[in-house]
Amino acid sequence: MILARDAILKAIDSKEIQIDPYDPARVGTASVDLTVSRHFRRFRPGHDSITLRDDTDYRDPSISELIEVPEGAYFEVGSREMVLGITNERVGLSSNMCGWFDGRSRFARLGLLVHISAGFMQPGTFNQTVLEIFNMSPRTFRLYPGTAICQFIFQRMEGNAEHSGRFKDQTSHIFRTSPLSEEGSL
Numbered sequence: 630m631i632l633a634r635d636a637i638l639k640a641i642d643s644k645e646i647q648i649d650p651y652d653p654a655r656v657g658t659a660s661v662d663l664t665v666s667r668h669f670r671r672f673r674p675g676h677d678s679i680t681l682r683d684d685t686d687y688r689d690p691s692i693s694e695l696i697e698v699p700e701g702a703y704f705e706v707g708s709r710e711m712v713l714g715i716t717n718e719r720v721g722l723s724s725n726m727c728g729w730f731d732g733r734s735r736f737a738r739l740g741l742l743v744h745i746s747a748g749f750m751q752p753g754t755f756n757q758t759v760l761e762i763f764n765m766s767p768r769t770f771r772l773y774p775g776t777a778i779c780q781f782i783f784q785r786m787e788g789n790a791e792h793s794g795r796f797k798d799q800t801s802h803i804f805r806t807s808p809l810s811e812e813g814s815l
């Protein structure tokens with residue numbers, strides 16, 4: 630069951646949903662708007678293949694580079710370019726909640742995708758969501774940090790479960806850190 634505004638507000642009050650930082654003005658009729666942070670990852674060009682295995686990490690310096698947008702500036706995403714971003718907000722879900730994030734129609738109509746295939750958030754997760762931003766437009770986009778480019782839709786589950794995956798507690802710190810500096814090796 631998808632939660633409407635009154636149910637979202639009750640779930641926030643009861644801590645079934647946590648949003649940090651929380652802005653009540655971002656709660657809509659059946660979703661909460663999330664904003665993009667100032668941290669982005671641009672994929673490095675090249676002709677080498679990226680080997681996809683369980684241990685492949687998008688933060689590998691040979692795959693992507695971190696870009697931090699200065700205060701008041703914007704980040705450009707070229708036509709047909711994919712970059713990674715991350716939300717400012719950290720969303721937490723209890724063991725009986727899961728949800729989906731999706732783009733906002735005002736930007737989707739211009740050709741902005743905010744996730745390609747990984748829009749589901751597991752129960753028991755408390756993280757900042759990585760956005761798979763793709764510009765389908767024939768023109769360059771300028772993304773300003775703090776813009777509400779996506780929305781989160783909450784669902785109450787039948788039963789309880791706790792996710793224990795690799796990105797369960799992801800924050801912008803993890804997004805910004807190279808796996809080499811974090812663990813000593815890939």
